[in-house]
Amino acid sequence: MSFTPQLPPVAKLEQKTVVDLVANGKRIDDRTADSYRQLHIQVGLIEKANGSAQVHLGKSKVLVGVKVETGTPFPDTPDEGVLTVNAELGPLASPLFETGPPSEQAIELARVIDRGIRESKAVDMKSLVLLKGKKVQVVFVDIYILDHDGNLIDAASIAALAALASAKMLKAELKGDEVVYKPGLHSLPLNNHPVAVTFAKVGKTIVVDPVLEEEQVMNARLTVTIEKNGNICAMQKGGLSGFTQDELKTVVHLAVQKAAENRAKILAAAKG
Amino acid sequence: MSFTPQLPPVAKLEQKTVVDLVANGKRIDDRTADSYRQLHIQVGLIEKANGSAQVHLGKSKVLVGVKVETGTPFPDTPDEGVLTVNAELGPLASPLFETGPPSEQAIELARVIDRGIRESKAVDMKSLVLLKGKKVQVVFVDIYILDHDGNLIDAASIAALAALASAKMLKAELKGDEVVYKPGLHSLPLNNHPVAVTFAKVGKTIVVDPVLEEEQVMNARLTVTIEKNGNICAMQKGGLSGFTQDELKTVVHLAVQKAAENRAKILAAAKG
Amino acid sequence: MSFTPQLPPVAKLEQKTVVDLVANGKRIDDRTADSYRQLHIQVGLIEKANGSAQVHLGKSKVLVGVKVETGTPFPDTPDEGVLTVNAELGPLASPLFETGPPSEQAIELARVIDRGIRESKAVDMKSLVLLKGKKVQVVFVDIYILDHDGNLIDAASIAALAALASAKMLKAELKGDEVVYKPGLHSLPLNNHPVAVTFAKVGKTIVVDPVLEEEQVMNARLTVTIEKNGNICAMQKGGLSGFTQDELKTVVHLAVQKAAENRAKILAAAKG
Amino acid sequence: MPEPKQPEKLIDDKGIRIDGRRLDQLRPIKLEVGILDKADGSAYIEQGKNKILVGVYGPREAHPKHIALPDRAVLRCRYRMAPFSVDERKNPAPSRREMELSKVIRESLESVVLTDLYPRTTIDVFIEVLQSDGGSRCAGITAASLALADAGIPMRELVAACAVGKIQGHMALDLSDAEDKYGEADLPVAWVPNANLVTLLQMDGILTTNEFEKGLTMALDACKTIHGMQQEALKKKYLVIKEVAEEREETEVVA
């Protein structure tokens, strides 16, 4: 059951400061409304994963690992591989997070990232089939939040794409019943590059890439995921209030632009 | 672990009223001790289920859906299909119900309905085998409680039988490894028609089809499930006290009569 | 998440008594520091298990049942059977134990016993294979604590070895796809006899086989499991403090001696 | 049950969809208010083959207590699919999809409920999808608004919801199961008309920004229509009650 979350007590004065700043075209960390925090992407940190990327978005830190393993396809898609996105919002990353099974926030995060990858057909699922209906390759995208200072969706989206784009895998084949691996590393077959761009409505103003303090006072949140051709491939509104029709139009166009900027950085980092 | 339930606070005066009425051969809703509330049965509401029935028993409302799917038999019964009865006593139906995994009350309800169907051999389990020991048809009976005003067992039993008796299924066959369906709808193979009849002991008097207010003051509860030949196929006593030997004899004979009355209504409704 | 346990309130005076006694070379139940409580082993109590043993170690009581069933090997050990050790520290045995999924104490207990059996290669895992990579025999060792008066690890270790050493099983073979059993009972193939010996450090003194009162005041605990040739095959330190290097050396040598004494008793009991 | 087969075309040469609708046409909608006895408020919606029941309890004491908020009621929401509501039986254990939808549905309702009137309590919304046919989250929101109103919970206004999608390259209103499955995009929207706030917005599939804008307009127009139906349904319920009240002395009514 989902219920209204208990936000940590933030002093009214502090809340007012954040809102007033945004109302005056400023932000608590001196950015403009439409600019991201500093973005740092490092790939390949986890040698045991097929792909990995650590992303610092300001003080938010996310690590994503990609593993490719052999498994069984879903009965209704016998000629496709399997993609699984999982997120851990563990208590290491924030006093707001608790131990235990994935919270609704973790599930939402994972599903939004999943939708962006899946709907843009980023991973070439057909090429992951070893034996139709019986054996396919399963791509696990595991999102590990290390430090939560706001906008985890974009940090995770960026890290997931960087990890996928830099992933290397052995070519698997079936010999009789057994999976054998051929020598030589190949890239994971990637056809698209979805990038999530998240906005927060603070007071009446919309800012991109909200920092934690802004998330704690925002009225609503919107994530727009843009694929490489500039089309929308996923959206998710969050938060207790909403957006006007005009706001949505503006935001979608800004998302296209911001996604392109971040995509260039991601692909550059993934190439090393 | 099972523990003494916490009943909602019912005013002593109200409790006394219910008990006094019953002691004087009357009931809170003007019925006689041996009569049921108004029974309304509607089948086929859920087109996506093979069978379904919604039952109103007074203000109690239960919806049962029957689905037939392909699965694996149990290792110790390779030449039989599988029957699974599941009940959801969700928080929609009563302030007494909570979210979370099935309560002991939900489990008891499902198991009593299951026992009636299974022990009377109502569903022809042999006819559900596609390939002995490997592939069989699985009959899911899902009980959904919508409104709890007492005597959920009988309402669920009636709805389950109506859903089974009105269920239509495609004929499945194995072609090599794959299940194929032949055109044309058939009835689910049904050999028997078990009907549960539930009694409550209020004070020293026994009433059939207890309403919620009676359940909240009853000393004990007894369900007797009768199959089509008038034999008992399941029994379940509930509640904190018990019944005398003589009471049990009386009740069993009354159950035979009441089951026959309700069975006629169920089969009529199932035929549409 | 593991957290500092809440010990039941033991009167300071009582705690002091236990510590003072040990400091003076005495113990609350009149034993010497290096002696076990009375050990009673009974095998074969559970006819439905392949092997079973009930152990009384003073007032601590443990029942272990061994079952051999057919199952699937782990993918990375296709040519070995499976060994599974499970422990139940249920609320029957102590007011300190609760209902619910296994506590960290139960998991630690099971894993320490498992390690002793596994690392000493006690069960001949190769001989349990019916069809490489597909079907093997699975040995379940289920530890049931009945009464907790301290040193459950040793009581469980003794019971597990006695149950394994006295276990009888039918010879299984594959006929086509099916498992068939040949007539005649055989012993479970056992190559080694690991025995755990547990010490508690009370004040500055180390005692073997701590009773509950000693466990409640001990600084630290050490289990040393010794296999039949006098080598160590498992160790586990517990408790909030630790041991000096010299203490560890002393304790390990004492463990070799005590394990040999207990092993003789176990094997005698297992033979009946 | 075996799934229905993929239709050859989702739109025919005359621009008509497989169920006979035009691109901008809603499926038939039926709304009923106050149909449960025990719940404090309830509503039922049929939209296409969707059959959804919503029950509301509250404001009532928060349980467990630690979820209570000092300055407002906690809104709780559970979206749940009956095992028999879909072609292949759904496992009764809550799925990740159900958990996500419970959250976004709750967030679509939060801004209209006057929660600050009932601090330290909960208002519980249980959405039971008895049969699902595409757009169930939107239909659930439409019914949940009615159930909240039926429970007498003070609200700024009703929330209406409807999805729009893309099939065979065209934006189309209120996708059915088959259109959702074989179409190119789905865009569920919830709208609070007077505040002019979109309080639920999700999307999956591929849309150009133009298609998004067009689709959003179609969805909001449909929400307006649905909002009218919601008000009718509430009136009908209260008319019935009024009549009954004149016959009997109490205002209680059997749905």
Added chain:
Amino acid sequence: MPEPKQPEKLIDDKGIRIDGRRLDQLRPIKLEVGILDKADGSAYIEQGKNKILVGVYGPREAHPKHIALPDRAVLRCRYRMAPFSVDERKNPAPSRREMELSKVIRESLESVVLTDLYPRTTIDVFIEVLQSDGGSRCAGITAASLALADAGIPMRELVAACAVGKIQGHMALDLSDAEDKYGEADLPVAWVPNANLVTLLQMDGILTTNEFEKGLTMALDACKTIHGMQQEALKKKYLVIKEVAEEREETEVVA
């Protein structure tokens, strides 16, 4: 372990059952009281191959607190089968069957325990089936009564329990595993003799109403016998304690 094979006949030409019993004969029963050290009360029963241990704790502070009742003790009951208690190893996770039996066993005991003497506390009954052989719920109730008495919990009287069943067309007392499995019906009964109340009654299989009546009488007769054994077992325990008390100064006794 592979299951034993189905016997050719459950009753031979002389009316004798596979384990040598007549139709109205109980299996051998062994009762022991006070055999656990930590539990406040305990008892052990063997009935056929059933081996069941029951421990009782309480009255003690309710934990978690919210389950406490203001006017009586909460009775809690857990029926549990050891993984090795049955032919095929039982998964240690609680099964639906165990949950149902915990409930009906609790309900069979509720009316004899004077719970109103201990408001806000719990009385916990843990029934551990170490080996199961048909009729384990009844044997569990028989032992649980003794364990409650051993814990010094005030009770109106002891509850005795026994199942009756139908095999090869005849009503037979106290079915064993094979009889239960290959027979036609099973009817477990718990009885409070002085109050003359049947507090547990379940049935599965097919019985005519006449067979039910006959079976019920057989079961109650057996309960009477078992009730006598229970009283003997309690006396024996207290005799032992008395002797020990005369030898030592304390009344504590090692089982």
Added chain:
Amino acid sequence: MPEPKQPEKLIDDKGIRIDGRRLDQLRPIKLEVGILDKADGSAYIEQGKNKILVGVYGPREAHPKHIALPDRAVLRCRYRMAPFSVDERKNPAPSRREMELSKVIRESLESVVLTDLYPRTTIDVFIEVLQSDGGSRCAGITAASLALADAGIPMRELVAACAVGKIQGHMALDLSDAEDKYGEADLPVAWVPNANLVTLLQMDGILTTNEFEKGLTMALDACKTIHGMQQEALKKKYLVIKEVAEEREETEVVA
């Protein structure tokens, strides 16, 4: 990813191990302190291919309250492996191994933390194994000590930890993954140097008592070395902070 193949030999003719180390040689160790923003204290360790992050929160109010202790802080510890930290993806659900290690790691730290200064609070240690390469529990303890110190939690001294093992018949320090897997024994040790207390000790495999004694000495020597590195790492962190403090006015620092 497919697992690496078993090496032909773990030690070559010159006594050199597969990664080029001598038997008594540690893998390269890198320690960083204070690298997380939200945690009250944090540390990062690389030891061979182990990459482990530790965050500490507290002392803070105990939640849930009933775990609080009246006379000391409750130390809580969670050892967790990321799904991508091992060759074959680890299921995110907590494993029995993780639960056991959480316990023994907590017990290795309990005696150095001055918990009696903070009654009724918790001090939480979260150990996240991002990549695992043999000896991760010891590396986790080494880093956890630093993270506790970084959080400003008063401690008697730092705990250092290192495993020793047996490969091809020789005792060898600080086993890597392959050595652990194909070797004969593994003996993880945590040491509190000044108190001279071994606070973590586990063993699996086969060791003679002589081998155990030799191995223990090797492990404690290595712990001494690691203890030195820990103190260096702390100094470095505080030097950086000092410099920063001179530049800015606050002492806060971005890792």
